[in-house]
Amino acid sequence: MNYELLCTKVIATTRLTGNFIRKEAMAFDANAIEYKGLNDMVSYVDKNAEKQLVRNLSKILPGSGFITEEDTENITDKTYTWIIDPLDGTTNFIHGIPTYAVSVALYEENEPVIGVVYEINRGEMFSTFKGGAAFLNNKPIHVSKNANLTQSLLATGFPYYQFDKQPQYMQLFTEMMQKCHGLRRIGSAAVDLAYVACGRFDAFFEYNLNSYDVAAGAYLVQQAGGKVMNFSGGAEFLETREMLATNGMVTEEILATIKKHF
Template sequence: MINLESVCKQTQEIAIEVGAFIKEQQSKIKTDDVENKGKHDFVTFVDKSSESRIIEALKPLIPDAGFIAEEGTETLTGEHYNWIIDPLDGTTNYIHGFSPFAISIALKKDDQIVLGVVYEISLDECFYSWEGAPAYLNGEIIQVSKATSIESSLVGTGFPYRDFDQLDTYIDLLKFLCINSQGIRRPGSAATDLAYVACGRFDAFYEYGLQAWDVAAGAFLVQQAGGKVCDFKGQNNYIFGQEIIATNPHNFLEFKNCVQKFMLK
């Protein structure tokens, strides 16, 4: 039987070690090192090298586990366990010398996430949890906020950079929240945004056009910290469904209904 607490501890150590490599390489990035995977979607040798380092370090922890990783450096699929990895969430921030940027690692057992680590590199903040445990930030238990309404909420989001089909309705929702919430923030790293919901810095977060490696660890942290997560339809297809809502339990219904009003037209 796998000891998830022990695996989580080792996963944190891997994230922190690779994070040091990422930070050390930041000053060495040149324009020629940046590849364009698509419009506004960038990758560097640091992303690819970091992913390889993470995967090689994770392999001994659960030998029969597979990998779902952003840069595709390993494509093995496990029967029961699969790691979901973003080696550098916030690459655009990273190449511009802007924060935040993070490593996101989740472990999926069958259809459930059972472990999540988000390491925000620039502030040296490691958010983590495993099945049956609270959520932690650098050893301290964290919880979602107690905001009870949109009016009392600071909201995190991200701007679409691939799929612009819903951009008009997204802007309408953004306008509503600018007027009716305590403010909107767009840090540029969905994994970090979700970790911030988990620790109460954000009261709510929503975004569409995301991939599993962007949200798997962070969404798990939100739930372990007492929060709620769903897709725009209010269902559970938020890891692979490319859209997510994450809030505390007190403002969840109002916020979900608000997102649905604009985004499900």
């Protein structure tokens, strides 16, 4: 498998979907949203973008499986499986906040081999492939070299449903605020991880995540020299739905703080 060539094709397909989303954003009517659950919104833009992605990715790699957010197609018993979020940051999109992305990962068996995150409004295409580096608009990127947590900028996400862990999360949030330059909540885990990969954030942590939110971004961080783990320090972050992604140099202090509360 020529992963570099495959990644080039995925980038082109992801950009097409991003262009569709950008165009729809110009005339989007917030009344066109549906609710999948408490504060869990979806629109025709998410659904149509996902159908477009599935259709085009199927042409790139016929017979591959899919894990998708909007259930356009979910087939997992394949050698190659796409894990995709057509619009990560739907709440931002609906409210006209310009931070949202298309996220596409490809797994070969249980191993990531392609990761692409396209932040639509800034036109930033983050990409990586097995055997290659991590890139932003075709230029190599690397995680930050900051080893001092007190000088770090961190990213996180807030729970918007399933609030059972909110009390300990707020305790963790309070402690982390006092240990770093600041905490940011952008509203797109895919973008958060891409920003860790290129050194804008030194770390990202969040729980209650889905695989399609983070599969591509996590691979970007790893390929850019960073570390990704769950809140126990293990590698099963997709299965446990909790994640700490760092530049590798501030890991221990953040992980120790997380373990105090989770």
